[in-house]
Amino acid sequence: MARKDGTGDVEVGADAQGDEHGGGTDDAIYAKIHAAIAAQDLPPGTRLREDEMRQIFGVSRARIRKVFARLAYAGLVTIEPNKGASVFQPTPKEAREIFAARRGIEGTIVRLLAGRIGKAELATLNRHIALEVAAEARRDWHEMVRLSGEFHLLLAEIAGNDILLRFLRELITREALVILVYEKPGQPSCSHHEHQMILEAILAGDAVRATALMEEHLGNVEERLDLDRDTRKSVDLGRLFAGR
Amino acid sequence: MARKDGTGDVEVGADAQGDEHGGGTDDAIYAKIHAAIAAQDLPPGTRLREDEMRQIFGVSRARIRKVFARLAYAGLVTIEPNKGASVFQPTPKEAREIFAARRGIEGTIVRLLAGRIGKAELATLNRHIALEVAAEARRDWHEMVRLSGEFHLLLAEIAGNDILLRFLRELITREALVILVYEKPGQPSCSHHEHQMILEAILAGDAVRATALMEEHLGNVEERLDLDRDTRKSVDLGRLFAGR
DNA sequence: ATTGATTGTTTTGTCGACAATCTTATATAC
DNA sequence: GTATATAAGATTGTCGACAAAACAATCAAT
Structure with a gap:
């Protein structure tokens, strides 16, 4: 089934393979x-x-x-x-499920990773965080969002579980849609500082702390949204005309 | 579904499909x-x-x-x-990834569930476990396997996250294929007793214990397999001729 | 006898056309 | 004026036929 998942958007480690x-x-x-x-x-x-x-x-x-x-x-x-x-137009319920699922998956990933990061992988991650810092200094928001998402994918790749990686890919793209619907896009969702702290917890082998940090990190994004308002046009006519 | 006609061919559809x-x-x-x-x-x-x-x-x-x-x-x-x-013919690597992913997902599910099981849901789960006990008493192995898998799906349904439920469904079907390849099928993989203990931990709201029990429970299945032998014909010729 | 090329067969990939279904607009009755 | 019924248009679902690729077998050459 592993048709190379052609999401040209979140290709992390590889260059584009398109024959033009x-x-x-x-x-x-x-x-x-x-x-x-x-x-x-x-x-x-x-x-x-x-x-x-x-x-x-x-x-x-x-x-x-x-x-x-x-x-x-x-x-x-x-x-x-x-x-x-x-x-796809996510309902608030679907949105919440996407966030919860992502927290679960990424928690699993950092636990898989805790204390098991090799030298080369650490270098890659540090380099990536440096890129994030540079992008923030440049105020290049678009790049920041991109790098921010890529960090999480990078962790998943290093964890080495292709199935979880695939699940996470799906969740990240769908979460992007959720953010699009329930919040103004473009504002950077992850701070590199939080990434740094998560990485340190992983290196220290502190699985529970890494998990907690990751869940909080992801929770921050969700809290910024207004999920209580359904933006879809479907109206509950019964409720609407109940008081007349 | 156990109906199999003796043709060595891939006769799948048994019922008449003729002109209808x-x-x-x-x-x-x-x-x-x-x-x-x-x-x-x-x-x-x-x-x-x-x-x-x-x-x-x-x-x-x-x-x-x-x-x-x-x-x-x-x-x-x-x-x-x-x-x-x-x-699909899983490699040992894919098999391990499936197991690891499933442990992660189901761990997430029990954590989502810990201390949050309603009365009706508890009744459903208890009824299900009773069915498992009955099936074991009857020595109905086929039914035991079915019920055993259903218990996990039931937990996921009660957790109420459709995405995680979908992921788990996929993992369970693929895990069945893994077991098919790397072990003789049919022997019951989950004991109702373990299910009972997991449920109790969930009811007690003890998330870490429930997680640990679930991971151990799922790990038991993996340990019964022989994942070190690749049943596929691909041979690593480099390794084969390395010592000559 | 084994390797390499060539041809014929099988199997998958792609396309255009037709049928079924849904949506929209119009007309008609009350 | 509203609502229903009907018809026209648009859009998706399905199918059969053709083209390209992979596979298998045969044959030639070293």
């Missing part, structure tokens, strides 16, 4: 749609019509359909039978 | 292949040819292809470009 022939390979199409969603050009809830996409990318509809299936698998779009695909 | 086009909604096809894999009628590594399946189920190849994609997404089959689908 016309931009028609379905990995390329996937990457473009993914990027468009991440860039908020395609707001959550937007309907993605097959024929429209077919014209845009100049490929057959079957191709588009396959890409949609992959996007649905990644949790980025929702496919309803006979109604097509639309950009 | 309704015989093959793709959910049904998915379920049948899934069951066939779980029942070891389709051993790991078996190639699943599209046209063969098309004939068996009497549907178009596109349908089969879609089902294969879903099976690949669930981790049950592997799809290689231009080489088609085959039943």
Whole structure:
């Protein structure tokens, strides 16, 4: 199943593998749609019509359909039978579940990692944190967000469990959508200082402290959101007209 | 599901699918292949040819292809470009990752649950454990395995996080394949007694104890396997000729 | 006898067209 | 004026056929 998960967005260790022939390979199409969603050009809830996409990318509809299936698998779009695909629009409940799941997975990862970081891996992580510091000094917010997410993926890669890594990838992309819906995007969510502290706890082999730090670190992001307001247009008419 | 006809061929769909086009909604096809894999009628590594399946189920190849994609997404089959689908055959590394991931997820679930089980849910769980006890008394091993897996799913459902539930579902089905490859199937893997102890720790709100019990419980399964022998034919020729 | 190339067969990948379904607009009755 | 029924349009679901790739077997050459 390990088709190289073509999320062109969060490629951590590797360079892009795209063969640029016309931009028609379905990995390329996937990457473009993914990027468009991440860039908020395609707001959550937007309907993605097959024929429209077919014209845009100049490929057959079957191709588009396959890409949609992959996007649905990644949790980025929702496919309803006979109604097509639309950009995933998380409910508050789903949002909370995504955060909770991510806390669980990343907690597992730091526990897997505690006291077991090699020399080369440590160097990589330190280098990454240095990049984060530099980006903050530059006030390059966009880069900060990118690096911030990449740090977590990096930890997962070093932990060496490809399944957890895949789960985390999915959760991170979906969390990005959640943030898009329930908060203004762009503001840096993770501080490099917290990353530093987590790394130190891991190096010290203090699994419980590393777990606690990671959970708090991730909890900070969730607390900044307003999950109590459902931004979707579905209205509870019964409640609305109850008092009249 | 235990029904197996003696044809050495990959006879999956037993019921008549003839002209009645309704015989093959793709959910049904998915379920049948899934069951066939779980029942070891389709051993790991078996190639699943599209046209063969098309004939068996009497549907178009596109349908089969879609089902294969879903099976690949669930981790049950592997799809290689231009080489088609085959039943997932875990390497020892993948097997270990599956176990580790499952320990992580289920640990998260019991922590989510600790001290937060409602009355109705407790009744359901107790009833389930009673079923396990009854099955053991009956020496109904097949039922024991089924109930045993169901207990874990039940916990995940009660925890109320659909994402973690989905992850766990995938891991459990894949773990079943691992057990199939690296151990004789059928022997009960979980004892109801351990389930009982885990539940008590959860009820007591003792998260760390519940986590430890769950991890040990799951570790017992892994220890029974022989993961050091790679059953696949790939041989490390470099190592083989290193000492000559 | 083994290696290498070539050809024929099998299997997967892709596409365009048709059928089924949903959505929207219009007309009609009350 | 509102609501239902009907029809037209648009969109997705499905299928069969063709093209490309991988596989297997045969044959030639060293």
